[in-house]
Amino acid sequence: MKEKNNPVILVIDDSNTNVVLLEAILGGIGYSIDTAMSVKEAHQVMSKQMPDLILLDLLMPKVNGYDFLKEIKADEKTKDIPVLVISAVTEPENVKKTIGMGAVDYIKKPVDIQSLVDKVNTILKQ
16 A cells, blocks of 8 residues: 555556656655556556556557546546656647646656656645
8 A cells, every 4th residue: 555655656658668767767756656568557557556646658559648548537536646648749739639638747758857856746746
């Protein structure tokens, strides 16, 4: 079980490099990190423990980040979990689309580490 003062972040990205990087950065500043390399895996993780924040990549095989975002925002149990999109897709219309779908913010890859930490801390009010 998570401690009240140790929020859980679920990182969903099909790139192992990105997952390891995000896990090292955010785990290193005290967050508990769960990881998933696919939307299917994310559902398995969430069935055991709901995260306090989801970091979501958009471009993934099979089910993409857009579909996952739409799905969790439509579900009563998960609709209030903040989702921070982290993607190499940088066109303004994609940023606008994900915010419109319920994402709290959008970070472009390659990730600026300080910006990521600041946004995560703000979202989780640390």
